[in-house]
Amino acid sequence: xxxxxxxxxxxxxxxxxxxxxxxxxxxxxxxxxxxxxxxxxxxxxxxxxxxxxxxxxxxxxxxxxxxxxxxxxxxxxxxxxxxxxxxxxxxxxxxxxxxxxxxxxxxxxxxxxxxxxxxxxxxxxxxxxxxxxxxxxxxxxxxxxxxxxxxxxxxxxxxxxxxxxxxxxxxxxxxxxxxxxxxxxxxxxxxxxxxxxxxxxxxxxxxxxxxxxxxxxxxxxxxxxxxxxxxxxxxxxxxxxxxxxxxxxxxxxxxxxxxxxxxxxxxxxxxxxxxxxxxxxxxxxxxxxxxxxxxxxxxxxxxxxxxxxxxxxxxxxxxxxxxxxxxxxxxxxxxxxxxxxxx
Numbered sequence: 001x002x003x004x005x006x007x008x009x010x011x012x013x014x015x016x017x018x019x020x021x022x023x024x025x026x027x028x029x030x031x032x033x034x035x036x037x038x039x040x041x042x043x044x045x046x047x048x049x050x051x052x053x054x055x056x057x058x059x060x061x062x063x064x065x066x067x068x069x070x071x072x073x074x075x076x077x078x079x080x081x082x083x084x085x086x087x088x089x090x091x092x093x094x095x096x097x098x099x100x101x102x103x104x105x106x107x108x109x110x111x112x113x114x115x116x117x118x119x120x121x122x123x124x125x126x127x128x129x130x131x132x133x134x135x136x137x138x139x140x141x142x143x144x145x146x147x148x149x150x151x152x153x154x155x156x157x158x159x160x161x162x163x164x165x166x167x168x169x170x171x172x173x174x175x176x177x178x179x180x181x182x183x184x185x186x187x188x189x190x191x192x193x194x195x196x197x198x199x200x201x202x203x204x205x206x207x208x209x210x211x212x213x214x215x216x217x218x219x220x221x222x223x224x225x226x227x228x229x230x231x232x233x234x235x236x237x238x239x240x241x242x243x244x245x246x247x248x249x250x251x252x253x254x255x256x257x258x259x260x261x262x263x264x265x266x267x268x269x270x271x272x273x274x275x276x277x278x279x280x281x282x283x284x285x286x287x288x289x290x291x292x293x294x295x296x297x298x299x300x301x302x303x304x305x306x307x308x309x310x311x312x313x314x315x316x317x318x319x320x321x322x323x324x325x326x327x328x329x330x331x332x333x334x335x336x337x338x339x340x341x342x343x
Contacts, residue, residue, distance in 0.1 A: 004081045005062040012065045012115060015074065026057045029110055040104045059103050060111040063096070067134040093139070207282045208331050211289040214240065217338045219331070223297035231276055235327045238334060242298045245280075275323035 013023060030037075031053050038045050038052070045052055068074045069083060076083045082092065095101055112131045129137075208214070215221055224232065224243035234241045258273045284290055293299040322328075 002058075005058050007081060008062045008065040009058055011074075011077070012061050023057070026061065026111060026114060027053055029114060030056050030060070030107060033106055033110065037104045037107060040106075056103065056107045057111070060107045061115075063103065063108060064112050064115060064131075066092070067131075067138045071129060071134045071137045073129065073134065206328060206332055208279075208328055209282075209335060210285045211283045211292050212286070214283075214331075214335065215292060217335055219335060219338070221293065221296045221298065231272055231323070233276075233279065233324060233327065235331050235334075240327075240331065242293075244300050245293075245298060246300045271319045271321055272323050274319045275321075278319055278322070279324050 009023075031049070034049060034053055037056060047055070065074070066082065069076050069080070078084070082088050109131060209217070211221060218238070220239040222239050222241045224234070224241040230243050230245075232243060255273065255277070259277060262271055262273050284293070290299060
């Protein structure tokens, strides 16, 4: 993998090289923010300044060049070691989203700005896209699944959201420059404007019945709007609405990485994805629960192991602040009332 990173760095350095796009300039630019970068990691980085800065420059230039090639901003060579091997692209996407592989966003942002003119070429009519834009374009090709997983809204054609596999909600509006790293950028963008009044509510809550138990008591299960935020689950007038769930082969990996990051992130104290996983765990206990949700249009693709997958997403998860506590309270109260009437 190191050989591929160096090959990409060489491609970047050889293209329209100027005084500001030389390797020494990159190194100095990142050396200026070395301490901030070290502080962004949870654990102490046991590397010398030279080695640490070199790692940041090589990895950062590789990621930026990868995104630009994917977006078409720079050409892809015939001998490119990534784009002519489909398995390599899938492997890279998985690796880029691993919590342990995260690079400080500030590094990407600074290297991106230093190389922006180079990538745009000499055409004055060419508008070089922003770092959030090329990041979106790279990940929108990824079958993330889970509607998280079915979400990158096209920047120029928002009406085409239903054709995409990842819908990131206008990342520039969410302060992309404040992101800590790629995974943080994707998490913040996926959450979008969705919020919860329950962010600082007590930790305890009572589980809700499964999907088949709810419908058996005349609680209606319904599909939410297709372009809704995946987290925007509502319960009103006896109807539990859940945005469509699509699970692809790579979706579980990203979801678990997002949850893992959330578990390590201590500044917000909010567990949005962990809460979502717990809710699915309570709703889906058996294959019959999955089949019912498929019938109601909530789950859009169905496999034999779907119940196991969705039922095990919350394994090992600690929920600090349960996002859906009020929905649980209202739903359980409504369910208990129906049960009493039935008796």
